[in-house]
Amino acid sequence: MKKVLGVAIATISISVLAACGQEPAAPTQAEVPAEVPAAEPAPVAEAAPAAAPAEAAPAGAFEPPAWAYPVMDEGRGRGPDDGTLHTVPGSTLQLTQTQINDPFNPPDWYPDEHPPMPEVVAHGRQPDVRACAQCHMPHGAGHPESSGLAGLPAGYIVEQLEAYASGERVSLIPARSASMVTIASAMTPQEMQDAAAYFSSLPPVKWITVHEATEVPVTFVGAGNMRHAEVGDAAGMEPLGNRIIEIPEDSERAELRDSHSPFQAFVPVGSIAKGEAVSAAGNCALCHGADLKGGLANIPAIAGRSPIYIARQLFDIKYGARKGAAVGLMQGVVATLSDDDILNLSAYAASLEP
Numbered sequence: 001m002k003k004v005l006g007v008a009i010a011t012i013s014i015s016v017l018a019a020c021g022q023e024p025a026a027p028t029q030a031e032v033p034a035e036v037p038a039a040e041p042a043p044v045a046e047a048a049p050a051a052a053p054a055e056a057a058p059a060g061a062f063e064p065p066a067w068a069y070p071v072m073d074e075g076r077g078r079g080p081d082d083g084t085l086h087t088v089p090g091s092t093l094q095l096t097q098t099q100i101n102d103p104f105n106p107p108d109w110y111p112d113e114h115p116p117m118p119e120v121v122a123h124g125r126q127p128d129v130r131a132c133a134q135c136h137m138p139h140g141a142g143h144p145e146s147s148g149l150a151g152l153p154a155g156y157i158v159e160q161l162e163a164y165a166s167g168e169r170v171s172l173i174p175a176r177s178a179s180m181v182t183i184a185s186a187m188t189p190q191e192m193q194d195a196a197a198y199f200s201s202l203p204p205v206k207w208i209t210v211h212e213a214t215e216v217p218v219t220f221v222g223a224g225n226m227r228h229a230e231v232g233d234a235a236g237m238e239p240l241g242n243r244i245i246e247i248p249e250d251s252e253r254a255e256l257r258d259s260h261s262p263f264q265a266f267v268p269v270g271s272i273a274k275g276e277a278v279s280a281a282g283n284c285a286l287c288h289g290a291d292l293k294g295g296l297a298n299i300p301a302i303a304g305r306s307p308i309y310i311a312r313q314l315f316d317i318k319y320g321a322r323k324g325a326a327v328g329l330m331q332g333v334v335a336t337l338s339d340d341d342i343l344n345l346s347a348y349a350a351s352l353e354p
């Protein structure tokens with residue numbers, strides 16, 4: 001047991017890998033602005049008829065939960081760049097906020113820690129292919145808003161890019177996938193291959209610690225849809241309830257896109273064990289491999305990835321926003337999952353070593 005921000009409860013150390021992604025930066029704010037309806041019904045659900053024989057649940061009555069689909073709170077974006085030079089421990093780089101959020105030249109604080117990045121990963125291609133490293137980071141761990149890509153099968157990565165481009169994959173809150181739709185639609189097949197080979201070659205790192213808790217820090221959703229603990233007068237604790245709250249260990253460093261700056265997730269007491277039971281009953285390991293570390297051919301690892309990313313994907317698949325041939329394998333699985341099962345599975349999977 002360990003005290004976590006004043007709250008105690010079983011602290012389970014986990015890791016993650018890659019999962020979190022980050023929706024990014026300034027540019028994304030523009031796309032996920034206020035008018036983005038937090039509950040746009042999944043248009044795709046309705047349109048899915050002919051497609052999968054499966055049974056995407058009707059999305060109509062479903063409100064994507066704010067804990068899984070955070071959208072920036074009004075007025076909580078980054079302020080103007082005041083020209084300050086920022087750095088992170090262990091790096092010699094010094095960059096302004098504008099440079100840190102440059103979608104075509106994102107920071108590479110620790111260039112010696114990863115193989116050379118292909119051009120599309122390091123710089124992208126103007127005007128629409130933003131550098132993958134901006135949100136998924138040079139080491140591929142990403143932030144909870146996007147997705148971890150390190151170590152995923154290259155074939156799976158290419159398939160997902162094709163699915164964003166073809167319209168088969170959107171988010172239940174379309175603004176959340178809008179950046180990927182734009183980027184993937186503009187990529188050449190060669191760029192897809194290059195990016196997939198790079199991220200697939202990276203070892204997933206431990207990137208998340210999962211804590212079972214009854215109380216959590218009061219949080220807000222800031223730039224790029226990243227959730228942070230409040231500071232100053234607004235700081236405090238509140239009941240966790242039936243949510244997963246995932247925040248940086250160090251908000252300032254996460255905002256600097258520091259790839260040494262991991263995340264922590266607070267999950268309901270007992271959710272990890274419940275998730276383990278649902279995983280066993282649902283045979284997740286059959287396809288996702290032992291300990292969900294990756295299994296058959298192009299099936300992604302789930303272990304140690306961002307719990308809110310995992311939850312979004314299970315909801316997106318269950319309610320029909322994410323479809324396609326391979327997704328058919330998941331549809332029978334999610335049809336039997338309650339929304340609570342999804343929360344518990346997400347807590348469990350995130351708590352595993354990547």
Ligand code: HEC
Nearest residue numbers: 023024130131132134135145146147157160171177179195
């Ligand atoms: C502006 C931020 C941003 C940039 C830049 C970006 N991504 Fe993403 N990426 C996201 C977000 C957000 C998601 C999750 C979208 C969703 O909910 O479906 C995502 C998801 C993905 C996924 C799905 C992962 C999975 O496990 O299924 C892949 C693959 C991916 N991105 C590849 C790329 C590649 C390759 C590039 C560079 C060409 C790139 N991304 C650039 C934000 C970004």
Ligand code: HEC
Nearest residue numbers: 279282283284286287299300310313326327329330333345
């Ligand atoms: C019959 C095989 C099969 C089983 C069983 C299965 N999955 Fe999957 N799962 C897949 C495939 C295939 C995909 C990738 C779909 C695609 O290509 O878009 C996937 C994708 C996912 C994703 C999205 C990953 C990402 O990177 O976006 C999650 C999360 C997931 N599965 C969780 C689970 C959980 C939890 C269980 C058990 C309750 C489970 N799966 C059982 C085949 C399976």
